[in-house]
Amino acid sequence: MTSRSSSSKGLVRDGVRRSLWAVVLSTLTFFMSMLLPSLMEMQYALxxxxxxxxxxxxxxxVEQNWQWSLSSVADWLGGENALVKIAVFVLAVVVGTVMxxxxxxxxxxxxxxxxPVSREKLYAVNYxxxxxxxxxxxxVMRALTMVCAHAMGFGAALGLKTLLGVILSDMIFFLLLFAMSALATIVCGNTIIALLLQLWVFFAPVTVQMLREGLLSLFCKTYSGDMSxxxxxxxxxxxxxxxxxxGTKYSSGMANEFQLAGQSALGLLLVYAAAAAFFIVLGMFAFRVRKSERAGTALAFRGLCLPVxxxxxxxxxxxxxxxxxxIGGEFWMWPGLVFxxxxxxxxxxxxxxxxxxxxVKHPVQLLVILAAAAAIMVGAQNDVLGFDRWLPDESKVTGVKLDADRYDMSSAEPLNEAGNIEAACRLAQLGRETTLDPSLGDTTLDQSHLLTFYMKNGSVQRRRYTMKDDAEVDGLLSSMYGSSEYKAKTRDLFNVDIDDCSKVTVRVTTNQLSENTDNSRLFTDTEKSREIIETLRKECLTYTELSAPVMMLYIESDAETNNYSYTFVTERDVQTLALIKKYxxxxxxxxxxxxxxxxxxxxYVGGEDNVWVGVEVTDRxxxxxxxxxxVSESEMQLYNENMAQYGLTDHAESNVRVYAGKKDGNGVYGLNNLAYPKNAFPTETVEKYRAAAEKLAQDPTSNAVTLDGDTMVTRTSLG
Structure with missing residues (x-):
């Protein structure tokens, strides 16, 4: 007959009695990380x-502020509370090590x-x-926190479904981290070594990935910071x-940088639940085969010493x-490797x-490791894995993004239409030729574009290419920027909520530079504002040609989310312009x-110094x-990521920028960068002043030069 004390429940009960310190520590930790901060936030809100x-x-x-308070309290009550996550991680390491x-x-x-207890049973009892x-x-602390929240009037801050998702997530992560910590402790024969190994187990994957990104950034020309x-x-x-x-979704913190905020994380949790079960079984196996005499050694399994x-x-x-x-440049890379x-x-x-x-033990192993490290470094230098040589197979691409590191496509869905995928693949071919051609060298005359390819096998490939500013590249880019799919998926015009709200306003800004004058007009009629916006949405999808903006619209509603937008009206949006004029x-x-x-x-004046020289134009x-x-970039709030979508450029092939400042009685002009349609850049007028800039570049001490015998051109500070 099995006594109560030797049954599994009895052993766990006795283990908990002997580990009351862990119960007290856990209670205090969760009080400080969960209940106390929530009480403080709720009291402040009240x-x-x-x-x-x-x-x-x-x-x-008052109501709007209260909604913000509910949202803030929900963060402390739910899965956005980083203190609870730290507490769960620390406690998983503590109990995993101590048990x-x-x-x-x-x-x-x-x-x-x-x-008289089997190894498997003893492991299960300890776990x-x-x-x-x-x-x-x-x-218990979760329940007490929610009771306090309801008692203080914050019951609506966190729904039951969300709360259960947070609890499920915390428990899965704890069980997984606990199992990994326990396995590392079992593998080691010394507690300090076990803690060090746990640090390695928990954070080495991130270190290895960042190492990969570092090598690619150093040696691959088409690499772009691939944080995804x-x-x-x-x-x-x-x-x-x-x-x-x-909880069961990706949070708005770190995940927001990778466009995953708010998306379901159930798949990830299921994987981690399976991983927790795997590490529990693996820990039980390691616990059973571990030799007792290995206590006090660094690693309890000799076979792991060399691979680790x-x-x-x-x-x-x-x-x-x-x-x-x-720190020291390319020369110090090899000494750093050896060191x-x-x-x-x-x-x-x-x-x-x-x-x-x-x-000084095992010098042969040291030499072999040094050789392997050097081989990896040489391989990275010569791109043996073909990162730069990679090209997408159009038949295996499911979606693409263009310039996805800029905010115009950062949160947008990939482009899936066949025409856009075909154009992106051709751009990659042209871009690779230009980027990897050593005869072209580095030049500021070329344009840089980031292409992201979503493959059928689930992988994501990102490459940044330097491309020639020629007719084929320009045509491919224009076909993508002008497509209705690109506009619908990238422009904020289609994201702003004008339906689930009671108030919509439109502020129109015109393309003008005038002294002490606000070039904007606010329109507060909600229904007519909706009509303007809906007309622009429909109209901009009817043409594919890139068109210069003539007005900037700032749209604002009282919707809870997506309640504002900056967008542009172009010369082709005839119906929209007519409504704006009418209303x-x-x-x-x-x-x-x-x-x-x-x-x-x-x-930009080439040569050894690669200098920029500014000259002032006074001829009216x-x-x-x-x-x-x-088009005034600052007045219209037009930026680089918008200009390409509207067929604009702020420089010609001759590499020159144009700045204009308003008249100001105090002499403060506030220079504004000017942009132009590509086919309307004032090249002829600009080139009249290039010779003056080149002369000024040759003589850094000169502040003015004379052209054509009587035209004085003055050096000015760069804009």
Whole structure:
């Protein structure tokens, strides 16, 4: 007959009694990270609401502030609370280490393993004891926190479904991190070594991925900061991935940088639940086959010593090489590699032997590791894996993004239409030819574009290419920018919410530079504003030609989300322009040369110094020619990511920028960068001043030169 004390439940009960310290620690930790911050936030919100009411604030403002308070409280109550995540991680490491730390003491090992309990059962009891000591206080504190929230009037901040998702997520991450910590403790024969190994297990995947990105950034010309790949590989490090998840969805923190905020994380949680089960079984197996006499050694399994050392030395040697390169330049990369491998090899050997004299042991292994690290570095330098040579197979591409690192497509869905995929693949071919052609060298005359390809196998490939500014490239880009799919998926015009709201306003800004004048007009009629917006949405999808903007619209609604947008009306949006004229009395305007107080040309002058030289234009006829077709970037709030979509450029092939400033009685002009339709850049007028810029570049001490015998051109500061 089995006694109650030797049953699984009895052993767990006894284990919890012996581990009351863990219960107390967990309770205190979750009180400090969960209940206390929530109480403080709720109390602050109540006081703020009371102060607004007593001060006579408008009911609308009070209600809006209260909604913000509910959202803030929900973050503390739910999965956005980083303090709870830190608490779960720390407690998983603590109990995972302590519950199996007796394996590192020979006397305790002899005692526990002499008990009439199988190894598998003893492991299960220890694991269950640690889980109970943490999860029960967690659940109690969750319940107490929600009771307090309802009692203080914040019950609506977090729904039951969301709360259950947060609890499920926290429990899965805890069980996984706990199992990994326990396995690392079982694998080691020393508690300090176990803690160090856990740091490596939890964070090495991120280190390896960042190392890969560092090597690509150094040696691959088409590489662009691929943080989406880093994020995708965070799942190999659940301790880091945990902070990107809020319940059953990705949070608005780190995940927001990778366009995943708000998306479902159920798939990830299922994978981690399976991983937790795997590590629990693996830990049980390692616990059963572990030899008791290995207590006190660095690693309890001799077969792991060499692979672990090789992996650590390779990674840290390459990390050291990149660090030395970052600090001292390319020359110091190789000394850094040698230094990192040798130092880390010595450290690992000392740890394995617990003897400082062991730092010179296994010199042959050291040389082999050095050779392997050098081979990896040489391979990266010569792109043996073909990162730069890669080209997409059009038949295997499901979607593309163009310039996805800019905000115009950062949160947009990929383009899936066949025409856009075909154009992007052709751009990649042309871009690779230009980027990898050593005869072209570096030049500021070419344009740079980032292309992202979504493949059928689930992978994402991103490449940044330098492209010639020629007719074929321009045509391909225009076909993508002009497509209705691109417009519908990228322009904020289609994202702003004008339906689920009670108020919509439109502010129109015209293309003008005038002294102390606001070039905008506010329109507050909601229904007519909706009509203008809906007309623009329909009209801009009816043509594919790129057209210059003539007005900037700032749209704002009182919707809860997506409540504002900056967008443009072009000369082709005839119906929209007619409505704006009808309802607001506003028509397109061009820049009046009489309002220009200063006009400056900045020329790029090649040569050894690759300098830019600024010259001032004073001839009124030339000023009129330079502003004739121009669009003021600052007045219209037009930026680089918008210009390409509307067929604009801020420079010609001759590489010159044009700046104009308003007339100002105080002499402060406030220079504005000017943009032009590509076929309307004032090249003829600009080129009249190139010779002056070149002369000024040759003589840095000169402030003015004379052209054509009587025209004085003055040097000016760069815009």
């Amino acid at each position: 006081e703020n609401r009371r102060d607004m009411i007593t001060s006579g604030a408008l009911s609308f403002d 199996f730390a007796y394996l590192h003491d020979r006397r305790k090992v002899d005692f526990y393993h002499s008990l 269950a004891t640690g889980a109970v000591c943490v999860l029960v206080p967690y659940l 790949t880093v994020f995708n590989n965070l799942r190999l490090s659940p301790a880091v991935q945990y902070f990107t998840v809020s 050392k090789v992996f650590m030395c390779l990674v840290m040697g390459l990390v050291s090489a990149l660090g030395f390169h970052l 990192g491998v040798i130092i880390f090899h010595a450290i690992v050997e000392i740890i394995y032997a617990f003897d400082f004299r062991a730092l 607001m009395g506003v028509e397109p305007t061009s820049i009046d040369p009489e309002n220009i107080g200063k006009l400056q040309l900045d020329f 006829n030339d000023i009129a020619a330079l502003v004739k077709d121009a």
